[in-house]
Amino acid sequence: MWTDMRPAVEMPRLFERGGDTVSFAGGLPDLDVLPLDAIARQMSGLVRLGGRIALQYSTPHVAQALVPAIGDLMGREGACPAAADLVPTSGSQMGLMAAGLALAEPGETVLVQTPVYPGAAAAFRTAGLRLRAIPRDARGLAPEGLRETILQLRREGRTARLAYCNPTFQNPTGATLPADRRRELLAVAGELDLTVIEDNPYGLLGFDGQTTDSLKALAPDRVVYLGTFSKVFAPGLRCGWIAAPREQAAALRRTTEVMALSPSPLAQAAIAAFHARSGWTELIDRYRAAYRERCALMADALERELGDGGPWTWRRPQGGFYLWLRHRDGLDTGPLAAVAAGHGVSFVPGSHFRIDGGPSDALRLCFSHVPRDRVAVGVSRLATALRGGAA
Incomplete structure (x- = not known):
């Protein structure tokens, strides 16, 4: 039976948060914009x-x-x-x-x-x-x-x-x-x-x-x-x-x-x-504005911390929730997740997005739910972890 042969399936732990950790992991929307x-x-x-x-x-x-x-x-x-x-x-x-x-x-x-x-x-x-x-x-x-x-x-x-x-x-x-x-x-x-x-x-x-x-x-x-x-x-x-x-x-x-x-x-x-x-227009416009601001905060912080010709590359997205970093020299980002956790920041390694389970030189950052005043803090912690892990 195929049910006996199918591979074990596990989802990444995206929504776990705690303590002082800045989470760039899970794709949570910013519910502050809702008229509760x-x-x-x-x-x-x-x-x-x-x-x-x-x-x-x-x-x-x-x-x-x-x-x-x-x-x-x-x-x-x-x-x-x-x-x-x-x-x-x-x-x-x-x-x-x-x-x-x-x-x-x-x-x-x-x-x-x-x-x-x-x-x-x-x-x-x-x-x-x-x-x-x-x-x-x-x-x-x-x-x-x-x-x-x-x-x-x-x-x-x-x-x-x-x-x-x-x-x-x-x-x-x-x-x-x-x-x-x-x-x-x-x-x-x-x-x-x-x-x-x-x-x-x-x-x-x-x-x-x-x-x-x-x-x-x-x-x-x-x-x-x-x-x-x-x-x-x-x-x-x-x-x-x-x-x-x-x-x-x-x-x-x-x-x-x-x-x-x-x-x-x-x-x-x-x-x-x-x-x-x-209707949808006002609410969607509020979501767009919130994500536009957070994306800019994250991208600007990454430019300050990891720019100037370093090994990490990315493009500013034009919408959505995510920013995708890649290492020019193919560094496996999997082990960096534990290093980052030790510095109080989380992300999702690119290996979670492969279909063969192999290593990846990429990582995903989610900006949609991070408090505005914590974005730069999280990027600073991330940069410290990436510099240390890539040394």
Whole structure:
């Protein structure tokens, strides 16, 4: 049985904090921007007036009241999903697991964008799938490399019909796939009958307010889109969705029903009520401003501490949560995590984002949740650890 042969899967410890440590590890949103008093009043009213529904089991469908909130978000990147094609999840992580179980068979290969989000790798492996990297070049995912890889796998007698990517402000690199590359990638997917799984938690969090059309907008019948309210509202509600072509939506709905029985009516109702009263624009603008400021604080501090031609290189991201450092000489960053912890700062080594478990010359820093007055402190500690570890 494949369940006896699958490899052990472990997620990095991203959300553990304590003491005086400055955490650049977990991708937590900045909930200081939320209007908590207004949300508390809305949730109180939901429980008081409709608690017998909001606290009961539900059906495995997105509540009608929530559909406009999803349509508003996806429409900002050009997509227009039908309500019947939406499947509720408890966030993108559940969507990844559901996609791996519903859209492929154990032993098949899924092509993944690398470095890869560890939660995606863990979900696909838990579903019994094999991972293969999508080739890339200086502009990101390489469509011709994808074509060649798929054809080679098929010549070897292996089934490969899924490709996974996080094309906008990618976790962990912060990179965005250019519009022309998106079209080329989707053309290859159409030619080879691939389903593309688009994971898009950060697409609306560009610092300048600009957006790029999602893959779902460009090829709605080819793309299974994973959406979440965790980064544009709040992760504690554990609420997200899948927007899929009709036939795949049915399979995904059956799978999510087995996984969770029903979505949370209270979470769906709370988000729908917030959107109906306030919309998304003001809140998303506040998130963008908070992350733009924190990113600048981190990048400026890195320039002061590690710039001037040193061995560490990085690019300032234009959105999202993350900054990706690499060592020019290929130093393994894995052992540096313990050194950094001793200096009171944490990060995620690049090895967590590899699919082969090997060493990496990179590390991921998350700026989204660090208190403003602690960013420079954390970078100073990090620089001390990196200089000492690289000596």
